[in-house]
Amino acid sequence: MKTGIHPEYHEITVIMTDGTQYKTRSCMGKAGDTLRLDIDPKSHPAWTGVQRMMDTGGQVAKFNKRFAGLGIKS
Secondary structure, X not given: OOOOXXXXXXXXXXXXXXXXXXXXXXXXXXXXXXXXXXOOOXXXXXXHOOOOOOOXXXXXXXXXXXXXXXXXXX
């Protein structure tokens, strides 16, 4: 390896959404830093198979209202 071109590789702590934690090596931050995850395989729908359709702020209703007149014209 060339010297002076690679980032520092050190140990950090990763905290999952359920509070479990483990140590791993990373280039993120500095030695001893903590990475708190907002989404992980225990909570993300892609891994859990649980999908939820949320209409935040009435976005679906707003879309339907805006494009209601764009149908097949007879």
